Amino acid sequence: MATLSIEGVTKRFGATQVLHGIDLAVADGEMIVIVGASGCGKSTLLRIVAGLEAATSGRVLIGGRDVTALEPAARDVAMVFQNYALYPHMSVFDNMAYGLRIRGLPREEIARRVREVAEMLEIGQLLSRKPRQLSGGQRQRVAMGRAIVRNPKLFLFDEPLSNLDAKLRVTMRAEIKRLQRQLGVTSLFVTHDQVEAMTLGDRLVVMHEGRAVQVATPMEVWSRPADVYVAGFIGSPSMNFLPAQAAGGGRAVHLPAHGLTLPLPEDVRLPLPDGQAVTLGIRPEHLRPGEGGLALRVELIEPLGGEAVVHGRLADGAGLVVRLRSDALPGDGLLRVVLPPEALHLFDAATGRRLAA
Amino acid sequence: MSAPAPASFLFRGRLLPLALLAPQLAVTLIFFYWPAVQALYQSFLREDAFGLSRHFVGLENFADVLTDPTWLQALWRTILFSTAVAGLALTVALFLAVQADKHIRGAATYKTLLIWPYAVAPAVAAVLWLFMFHPHIGLFGRMLNGLGIAWDYKLRGDQAMLLVIIASAWKQVSYNFIFFLAGLQSIPRSVLEAAAIDGARPMRRFWTVVFPLLSPTAFFLLVVNLTYAFFDTFGVIHAITQGGPGKATETLIYRAYTDGVMNLNLGTSAAQSVILMVMVIVLTMAQFRFIERKVHY
Numbered sequence: 001m002a003t004l005s006i007e008g009v010t011k012r013f014g015a016t017q018v019l020h021g022i023d024l025a026v027a028d029g030e031m032i033v034i035v036g037a038s039g040c041g042k043s044t045l046l047r048i049v050a051g052l053e054a055a056t057s058g059r060v061l062i063g064g065r066d067v068t069a070l071e072p073a074a075r076d077v078a079m080v081f082q083n084y085a086l087y088p089h090m091s092v093f094d095n096m097a098y099g100l101r102i103r104g105l106p107r108e109e110i111a112r113r114v115r116e117v118a119e120m121l122e123i124g125q126l127l128s129r130k131p132r133q134l135s136g137g138q139r140q141r142v143a144m145g146r147a148i149v150r151n152p153k154l155f156l157f158d159e160p161l162s163n164l165d166a167k168l169r170v171t172m173r174a175e176i177k178r179l180q181r182q183l184g185v186t187s188l189f190v191t192h193d194q195v196e197a198m199t200l201g202d203r204l205v206v207m208h209e210g211r212a213v214q215v216a217t218p219m220e221v222w223s224r225p226a227d228v229y230v231a232g233f234i235g236s237p238s239m240n241f242l243p244a245q246a247a248g249g250g251r252a253v254h255l256p257a258h259g260l261t262l263p264l265p266e267d268v269r270l271p272l273p274d275g276q277a278v279t280l281g282i283r284p285e286h287l288r289p290g291e292g293g294l295a296l297r298v299e300l301i302e303p304l305g306g307e308a309v310v311h312g313r314l315a316d317g318a319g320l321v322v323r324l325r326s327d328a329l330p331g332d333g334l335l336r337v338v339l340p341p342e343a344l345h346l347f348d349a350a351t352g353r354r355l356a357a
Numbered sequence: 358m359s360a361p362a363p364a365s366f367l368f369r370g371r372l373l374p375l376a377l378l379a380p381q382l383a384v385t386l387i388f389f390y391w392p393a394v395q396a397l398y399q400s401f402l403r404e405d406a407f408g409l410s411r412h413f414v415g416l417e418n419f420a421d422v423l424t425d426p427t428w429l430q431a432l433w434r435t436i437l438f439s440t441a442v443a444g445l446a447l448t449v450a451l452f453l454a455v456q457a458d459k460h461i462r463g464a465a466t467y468k469t470l471l472i473w474p475y476a477v478a479p480a481v482a483a484v485l486w487l488f489m490f491h492p493h494i495g496l497f498g499r500m501l502n503g504l505g506i507a508w509d510y511k512l513r514g515d516q517a518m519l520l521v522i523i524a525s526a527w528k529q530v531s532y533n534f535i536f537f538l539a540g541l542q543s544i545p546r547s548v549l550e551a552a553a554i555d556g557a558r559p560m561r562r563f564w565t566v567v568f569p570l571l572s573p574t575a576f577f578l579l580v581v582n583l584t585y586a587f588f589d590t591f592g593v594i595h596a597i598t599q600g601g602p603g604k605a606t607e608t609l610i611y612r613a614y615t616d617g618v619m620n621l622n623l624g625t626s627a628a629q630s631v632i633l634m635v636m637v638i639v640l641t642m643a644q645f646r647f648i649e650r651k652v653h654y
Contacts, residue, residue, distance in 0.1 A: 023371060050550075051553075051554075072553045072554045072555065073553060073555075073556040073558060075554075077554060078554065079551065079554050081550070082547075083547055085543065085547035085548045085551040085553070086548075086551075087548060087552070088548070088570065098552070098565070102556040102557055103556060117361070142637060146555075150555070239437075
């Protein structure tokens with residue numbers, strides 16, 4: 001168990017810069033989820049922490065010790081890989097014991113620790129099997145066990161759930177969270193799945209094109225996204241974006257395409273002159289049916305059971321997605337929705353950064 | 358599911374498929390089975406040196422061969438020779454493949470160059486080594502003598518053996534190299550990374566992870582190399598030592614040739630060939646049996 005500090009880490013592959021200076025301080029026992037689309041540099045960052053890639057510049061400190069120049073073997077971290085990376089020729093027991101044997105632990109202690117962790121993960125009856133005789137979920141557990149048994153300073157997870165089927169993924173997700181809490185080991189978890197990110201992380205690092213665009217708790221990322229990218233990435237279905245202008249001395253926004261002016265909550269004042277372009281964002285679940293808002297021509301309804309996702313078009317042809325209770329579904333193909341002021345997100349149209357709202 | 362043979366979907370009669378197979382079947386029958394059957398037939402006969410008379414002797418030829426102390430010496434020599442060739446060719450190839458698998462500058466060129474020797478005919482390869490190690494005209498032969506080492510493979514049996522072993526192994530290194538390199542590249546990178554994170558240093562990673570995962574490849578190559586050393590090194594031995602000096606480099610295959618072609622002792626030579634045939638069948642069966650079972654993935 002230890003803290004982790006990443007200080008100004010950059011990475012360049014030839015002419016391509018994949019990480020532009022990442023800074024992150026992880027507290028002891030904290031679970032950090034690094035989330036982003038593929039190619040955003042999240043796996044590279046994890047591999048730099050593991051020591052599998054060398055950073056072009058910057059430092060990595062584990063428990064206050066600078067490990068930037070150390071081999072993976074000397075960092076005392078454990079990693080769970082996407083394809084599990086079990087040793088195919090070794091039994092489950094040997095897979096888990098491998099790291100302990102290298103450390104030269106006594107035979108009885110190795111056996112005791114492997115058994116203990118195997119019981120914890122409910123794979124005690126599989127110890128003599130080879131990886132090829134296991135199901136995907138069982139392999140996943142063995143990979144976890146191999147990491148846990150080492151009792152490392154840091155757990156690194158590289159998309160460990162993405163090869164599992166949907167149902168198993170939910171089970172394993174809960175289990176990883178439970179184990180991480182129970183063991184209290186500082187963890188970095190990389191994923192492209194926002195649901196995994198929201199449910200697992202104490203804090204999220206949202207990455208985009210080699211930069212950490214927001215580092216915050218899952219709820220804060222959801223309720224106060226730092227920019228348009230984060231706003232669109234986190235939340236399902238994605239947030240709706242509409243072009244708008246500052247109005248009313250910064251106390252309202254005007255949607256010119258719909259001739260609609262929306263007042264902002266009392267405590268909000270846009271630091272922009274009237275008429276300045278802004279991007280208005282609103283989550284599909286925050287739109288409510290009602291008069292006086294936007295008129296939507298319904299194109300597609302996706303029923304989810306208790307709720308439904310309605311895809312439609314506004315008068316100017318822009319798409320809009322609304323998430324409604326099933327009993328509030330429109331009948332005649334036309335839906336009027338209102339935009340509650342407290343649910344609006346406002347972004348600078350030029351930079352995409354969040355404005356005070 | 359018991360689907361009918363795919364052929365019945367493609368062809369209506371039996372004539373066309375047979376006609377299409379005929380050239381390959383003809384080659385196999387005429388050039389492989391016919392001589393093999395001839396050898397089997399010959400091995401039961403005794404024939405005079407001029408081919409004027411022959412008579413059936415049953416298993417007498419085999420009994421003669423198997424009780425001949427010089428043949429048994431040749432058998433022992435062949436085992437020694439083959440083990441040395443296979444061992445040398447496998448070790449060198451594995452070492453080179455591990456080096457080529459690393460990310461090094463000019464890896465592609467390096468790999469291509471290492472594959473070339475396989476295209477060299479055994480006799481040509483032998484002549485190459487002969488010119489290098491000839492005691493009077495060879496560069497290395499003269500150098501060794503200059504260093505005070507009495508090098509003359511034409512006089513010393515152990516040196517002759519060493520030279521044919523090296524020349525034979527050299528040719529086989531390329532073949533092994535390709536297979537080892539392919540085997541190395543099929544090991545998932547993440548497995549090696551997992552081992553590195555688990556604390557294993559490069560040497561330990563090699564012996565505990567890489568080598569065990571290569572073992573099916575290594576076993577396959579071992580059988581191929583033994584077969585090669587047993588049967589395909591005739592050209593090398595013929596060009597460098599002709600089995601000499603004395604009988605120091607006379608392997609079983611070379612002896613079958615000497616007895617049959619030089620001494621015209623057709624019956625015994627045929628019996629030796631049949632024994633060799635049985636050996637190659639056993640080796641091949643071992644290989645197939647093992648390959649089916651011993652796969653890790």
